[in-house]
Amino acid sequence: MGAIALGTTLLVLIACWFWWQFISDMRSPGSHKLSRRAVVLNKSSPIVGSSGNLHTEYFVSFTFMDGREPEEENYKVPGRDFNLLDKNDVVDVLFNGKDYLGFNRVSDSA
Known part of the structure; x- marks a missing residue:
């Protein structure tokens, strides 16, 4: 009887x-990082903000x-990532919904 109760x-x-664990994950949607394999298609020229804004x-x-x-998608990326990515690099793009979080390099220039 005690074994059944235990x-x-x-x-x-x-x-x-x-x-x-399920409830905790639902409360913090930022914790869900997704990864998708991609090839870097193109890098745009840096866009400098308006005259009062020095943000690039x-x-x-x-x-x-x-x-x-x-499927082609554009992401706004931080400058450090922009400088590390080259056209045709194969990467795993990390994102949360539509927000870019970072990347993991798989190989250079596919």
Whole structure:
């Protein structure tokens, strides 16, 4: 009888732990990082902000090859990433929804 109660308690605790993990993930959508394999298609020239804004924006076009059809998307990237990426590099692009988070290089110049 005690073994059944102990086993049931253990199962309930495990179920609660999994439920808590699920709820925690739902509350922090920024924690969901997705990765997609892509080829760097093009790098735009840096776009300097208006006269009162010294902020420079960098854009990179990626061709995602993980679907049936190649899919091109543009992302605003930080300057450090812009300088590290070259045309035709194969990378895993990390993003959260539509927000670019970074990349992992797979190979140079496919």
